[in-house]
Amino acid sequence: MNQFPIVINAVQFVNAFSQTPAFVQIGFFFLVWGLAWLPIAIPIAFWVKWKPFNPLELQQKLPLVASLYAIAPFILWGVARLKSLPFSTFGIHLNSNLFASAGIGLGIGVVGILILFGIQTAFGWIHWRSENWRKWLAASLPTLLLGIWIGLTEELVFRGFFFGQFEADFWTSAIVSSVIFAVLHLIWEGKEKIPQLPGLTLMGVVLCLAFVQDRNNIGLAWGLHAGWVWMIASLDAAEILQYEETAPEWGTGIDRQPLAGLLGLLFLLGTGLGIEAILG
Template identity: 45%
Template structure:
């Protein structure tokens, strides 16, 4: 006990300096410090995982090697946000993540809206003859749905906490809402290049637009993250299910820029129209989404 008391007294000046820095520093500096701390804490874990996974630097990461790295990075994010909250005497509620039943209702609403809109998008593509539905692969869905749903909720929740929660909220302290939305969405899109460069570059405009739509979802949900979390998870869930079960094949009737470059919906007109459609629904019925 005496040791802990002495250690606290020894560290108190450093803690006070950090608090003063967080309070007075420009928001861009605070944001950069957050991401540096996140990556800095993750790198030792990543190095250990890469060694355990027998990764060779001259070879690209395989999917089975990439997944543990992504999961470890994402699981670390809430701890870094929690550290910021402790330093700034803030709370998760300030970042839009209120642990109550209301957020579960918003999550379900956003998830349902996302799945429905994506289903309509693919139905239109089937009707236009842009793609075919492989009914024979439906049997695979039951066995993969639980794990895909869990991953989708994890990815959607953590990315919303970081980008529409921490990042957007901090930027909004110094900038107008629209500027904070634009900057946070640019960072959201660009950071997707970390894992896949060749496939992500054509998606950058779509990812930026998705980020803007998710900011709108947070605003419509009284600055809570429930609807944004649901929409984001729905996108991950549906696309991952379609890809894993190989439910859709493209006919080549139109250019892949219509259906999605490299089979990525956000890299095509259809995916962008889907995001714009959800944005329109959020704008027209924003009063009904505020639950």
């Protein structure tokens, strides 16, 4: 008999949660995600000898990010159950179309990055260190797998869930969710990422556009995201690009970060226009 009030309260909570504003639901997601991650993150932080509020080295950041991203799908599955929705609501349909779209997006992302660096090469701002091609080949597979994983997780969370929570017009939903996407990158990189905030926001908007044009499927956005991460990470790991000292930061990006420069922003804008022209 005493169980009935508990069941009734649970039903009332589910109904109330489903009707709360998008920011409340997103905040709840972050709260649960963070609380679930803490028991995993604390021992990892001790293991990698990271002290809170200190900048993260790459070897410290990777296990922390990996553990955080590993549990994200489970938290989203819980949200889906709480709202009595199928998991496919978040844009992931396990069929051939998902992987076909992801493959197309991956190709577009790779070609786009090569065009971006090709233009900078034509301007004489960078040159390619051909002696490091073997290092690039060695770095290609692990960075490809990293890009696929990061792309899948972030698209599932930010486009599949966040973007879908805002029941407004496309541009309002895309801009708000993309600002959240951009600002959250500061958690790992700190103030070093601040110059990239406009670029990260535009990147998020382009990925929202890819999500919508792919019929609310994350496939195309996932592929694009993975392709960008793969190429930039592999080229950085191989140290295959060498910037000329005279290369202007407005063109190549502040601290040589592509998303913090004019060409990087134009590259994203061109990608978005291309997706709209071909699929719109």
